[in-house]
Amino acid sequence: MLDLRLIREQPDAVERALADKGGAALIREIVARDGERRRLLTEVEELKALRNRASEAIGQAKRRGEDATAEQARMREVGERIATLDGEVKAVDEAIQALLVQVPNVPHPSVPPGKSDEENVEVRRWGTPRAFGFAPKPHEELGEALGLLDLARAVKIAKARFAVLWGPGARLERALAQFMLDLHTREHGYTELWVPHLVNAETMLKTGQLPKFEEQLFKTVEADESRTLYLIPTAEVSLSALHGGEVLPERTLPRRYTAFTPCYRREAGTYGKDMKGIYRQHQFDKVELVKITTPEQSYEELESMVANAEEVLRRLELPYRVVERCTGDVGFSAAKGYDIEVWRPAAGKYTEISSCSNYADFGGRRVDVRYKPERGKAEHCHTLNGSGLAVGRSLIAVLENYQEADGSVTIPRALRPYMDGLARLTRPPTP
RNA sequence: GGAGAGGUGGCCGAGUCGGCCGAAGGCAGCCGCCUGCUAAGCGGUUACAGGGGCAAAACCUCUGUCCCGGGUUCGAAUCCCGGCCUCUCCGCCA
CATH class of the missing domain: 1.10.287.40 (Serine-tRNA synthetase, tRNA binding domain)
Structure with missing residues (x-):
């Protein structure tokens, strides 16, 4: 706030x-x-x-x-x-x-003016979409044909917007996550955390999920309602609430945290939207990035966070673009934010795979995280968060961008060490 | 799930026939003095939040805060009720 x-x-x-x-x-x-x-x-x-x-x-x-x-x-x-x-x-x-709590954050002066996402500004592009000698297929067709993706059985045991990954498909999901975590912890200076996936109402309030997004959250049923726990819609919730009520010594900033967790979202109000494949799911994996900084650091830390997320796509050799959100589209809590959109050959467009935001002191005040300078009074920290990246959507991007004419999929070089050297996903022999 | 103990300042720890307690003492930190060497001694000092004064800072002043909420009272860290959390033991369990 x-x-x-x-x-x-x-x-x-x-x-x-x-x-x-x-x-x-x-x-x-x-x-x-x-x-x-x-x-x-x-x-x-x-x-x-x-x-x-x-x-x-x-x-x-x-x-x-x-x-x-x-x-x-x-x-x-x-x-x-x-x-x-x-x-x-x-x-x-x-x-x-x-x-x-109803007042959104004030946009940073550098944010481009605009009313809606149509006025967002493309900042840069990387990579060139590959020229296919055939009509590229959407990931759900590729995945099901290759025996990696099983949506029908997911519906049977749960409901729509859930997925089952088989064999190399499940392995690819795990490979992507581990690749991202290794990159961020080894090369980008993040500390890996393992956090609760269920959190209490106070945490949801302090991270701005409640009361506004109550209908988007899954929650537990308790005899005593005050003990209800909520499934996290993103690890940002757990990570940013971590230091609530604390005063951190300035010399320990910036803090850079990453965590791999599943994310649970009801996706209420999206009936019929993105129903094909696994683009929009009730449960998906994400490697999250969170930073806690001083006010002086936060905007350059935002730029480096975006670069950290981009690096995942560069190493996977997936074409993408970075878009800055305009004043009308930047998130409720954000002072400034970028989306990273990856190329989707079947759809012929870029779609969101990451969003990085600087909440400035807005988030630090809400969860009450402060820092103590060497001299002077404690002040609220700036907090940032971003996806680095959404794993399920990364899987989509790999399948679609690396597909071959025969329906097989090449494994990106960066992922092969995580796939026991496997270089290609091929159609399984017909039984 | 059963039984017991406890929650006081950065840390430890006094304080329970209510007032002189924002809170002794110790440790730690800071400032100064002294001394002199792989450390000690002396003096002073050090919580947070909110309101008012002030252009603002400094500063002054008021209020609140001894886990949280409520009650009793002119007055509560101290008494009463409810809650939360932590620890120990038993049971159960991946």
Whole structure:
């Protein structure tokens, strides 16, 4: 969430910045509520000061053996007034909080203006889409023909939007994940973490998943509802909540974390969309990247994070492009963000395979992660996250870009060490 | 699942017939002095958040915070109720 002080001191600037993103309408009300809160605080705190002084005096009088019943009665009334005002302060606090969590992050000045994803800006392209001497097939056809992908049985044991991978298909999924983790930990300076896949409601609140995206989350059913656990929709949830409430020494920043986890999403409201293949699934694997930085570091760390994700595609020799999101399309929590889109020959277009964002202090404030400079007061960290990459979508890209005329698929060179040297996936012999 | 113990400042740890406790003492850190050498001594100092004063910083002042929430009271770290968490033992278990 945004800093209440920023809204209080520069409401007009915040409103302007949110023009494309939405949420500007909330600013005026927050300012009004904030004024109300401070009036109440002044009043109640003066009464508390009065009560504290009087109680002190009553104590002394009693020790001297004097009667203080009159003063006690007077303070009882003051106490009642305080209780009333405390209740009002609490109510206003909650109202402000409820408004504040609805306000999106302010885009960085460098973000290109625009209303929707149509105005996103292509930043660069890498690689040249291969010229096929035949009509390239979509991954689901290739996968099923090669006996790697079994959607029918996944539907039988679960439901639509689930998949079963067989033999070399399952191995390829694991190879991709391990290749990515090795790259990020060995060459890009990330520390690998293994984290809970089920987290509590507080974690979901602090990472902005609740209440807004409740309908997108799978959750457990508990006799005591307050103990409900939620399946993570991304490892970002676990990784970014990790240091909640902590103050990190500045010299330990930036922190660079990566984790491989499954991700679970209900995909409510996407009926009929991307139903073919495994592009949009209820369960998919992802190697996530998260950084915690100082405010000075965060924008260059965003650039390097994007480069880290790109490097996966370069080593896999998959053509891609990088797109910067415009002010109207940059995520709710993000100050700036890029999407990486990989080439899909069958579809003849680039589709999203990674998204990297700088949440700036917005995320650090929400989960309450701060850092302590050598000199000076603790401040909220900047947090960043990105996919490095979505594994299932990487599998799609490999199958589609590396397919041959006979329906076989070449294994990218970078993955062969993870596939026991296997160079090619071929049609299994007919039984 | 059963039984018991406990949650106090960066750490350890006092504090339970309610007030003089934001909290003794120790450790650690910082500043200074002294001394002199593989370290000690002396003095001072060191929490966080919010409000007000101030253009702002410094600073001053007020409020809150001794796991969380509620209650009793003029007043609660201290009493009462509820919750959360941690630890130990038993049972079960990959």
